[in-house]
Amino acid sequence: MTGTKFTVIDGGRAVDLDEAEGVARATTAGASGRPVAIDREEHAAYLGVSAADRARVLSSLEAPDFTLPDLDGRLHTLSAYRGKKVLLVAYASW
Amino acid sequence: MYDELKGLGFTVITVAIDKSADDARPWIEAAKPTHPSLIDTTHVLADLYNVVNVPTILWIDERGRIVRPNDVAFGTDTFKHITGLQAATHLAALRAWVRGETTALPEARVRALQSLPTEADQQARAEFGLGEWLFNQGRVEAAARHFARAGELAPHDFTIRRGTMPMRGIDPMGPQFREMLGAWVKAGNPYYRPLAE
Numbered sequence A: 001m002t003g004t005k006f007t008v009i010d011g012g013r014a015v016d017l018d019e020a021e022g023v024a025r026a027t028t029a030g031a032s033g034r035p036v037a038i039d040r041e042e043h044a045a046y047l048g049v050s051a052a053d054r055a056r057v058l059s060s061l062e063a064p065d066f067t068l069p070d071l072d073g074r075l076h077t078l079s080a081y082r083g084k085k086v087l088l089v090a091y092a093s094w
Numbered sequence B: 001m002y003d004e005l006k007g008l009g010f011t012v013i014t015v016a017i018d019k020s021a022d023d024a025r026p027w028i029e030a031a032k033p034t035h036p037s038l039i040d041t042t043h044v045l046a047d048l049y050n051v052v053n054v055p056t057i058l059w060i061d062e063r064g065r066i067v068r069p070n071d072v073a074f075g076t077d078t079f080k081h082i083t084g085l086q087a088a089t090h091l092a093a094l095r096a097w098v099r100g101e102t103t104a105l106p107e108a109r110v111r112a113l114q115s116l117p118t119e120a121d122q123q124a125r126a127e128f129g130l131g132e133w134l135f136n137q138g139r140v141e142a143a144a145r146h147f148a149r150a151g152e153l154a155p156h157d158f159t160i161r162r163g164t165m166p167m168r169g170i171d172p173m174g175p176q177f178r179e180m181l182g183a184w185v186k187a188g189n190p191y192y193r194p195l196a197e
Helices: A019-031 A051-060 B002-008 B021-031 B044-049 B087-098 B107-113 B119-136 B140-153 B175-186
Strands: A005-010 A013-018 A036-039 A044-047 A067-069 A075-077 A085-091 B010-016 B037-039 B056-060 B066-071
Touching: A005 A019, A005 B119, A013 A019, A019 A036, A019 A044, A036 B119, A036 B140, A044 B119, A051 B044, A051 B119, A067 B037, A085 B044, A085 B087, B002 B010, B002 B087, B010 B021, B021 B037, B044 B119, B056 B087, B066 B107, B119 B140
Parallel strands: A005 A044, A085 B010, B010 B037
Antiparallel strands: A005 A013, A036 A044, A067 A075, A085 B056, B056 B066
């Protein structure tokens, strides 16, 4: 890698690229309708998921799958509970 | 409630939308849950399900289908005087659904009640995502700029406006929160949006 590093966070994963390559990826994502948050001073961009994509999945009523850790770092996946009724509760300490 | 229903092909999954596992730890350790109790520091769940405040609950059936979209329900009546919501109302409906005494909402009704994200919501989530990453790089001031931008884009999203307060050195229960809430409510906006069911 030459020149300044530029971090692109895509799908929750951060990848370090050359500045030009990173900015190009962010631009391409934006042009394809994805939300992009970019900070040129910080040399980083976050590529999100479009409202249309999220809305399509939600209105299909198929519960979007996810994998998240518990306090001990053990990963749990929603779809592993297929066959059970699930009460999903989002809460926070704030 | 969970102990009563868990033998009936049912589980609770709780997800703490917090900046770190340590923020959620005291809550989880006090509750000693026997169901999955997960931590979501990057708003994975909020992004997938368009969660804009807590508590938010959903019902998902055995086939992995959403049968009750984002709703507000509490496990206790601690906040009843603020919310007007009785914990027992949701618990009774949940118990009847789990026991198979009632069916959940029809699909058309679920869709009608769903709140889908807008482009501004998703742009706000991208700004949040960048801010959260910057915060964890120690770039606290840069992070705060993106959190502020996210809050402007999605003023109804309290997972952002309130949830990022601990990353901006603000007490999420303190005067700045009360001021934000006061202005929001005064403008005619609800802080909690329970389903009209």
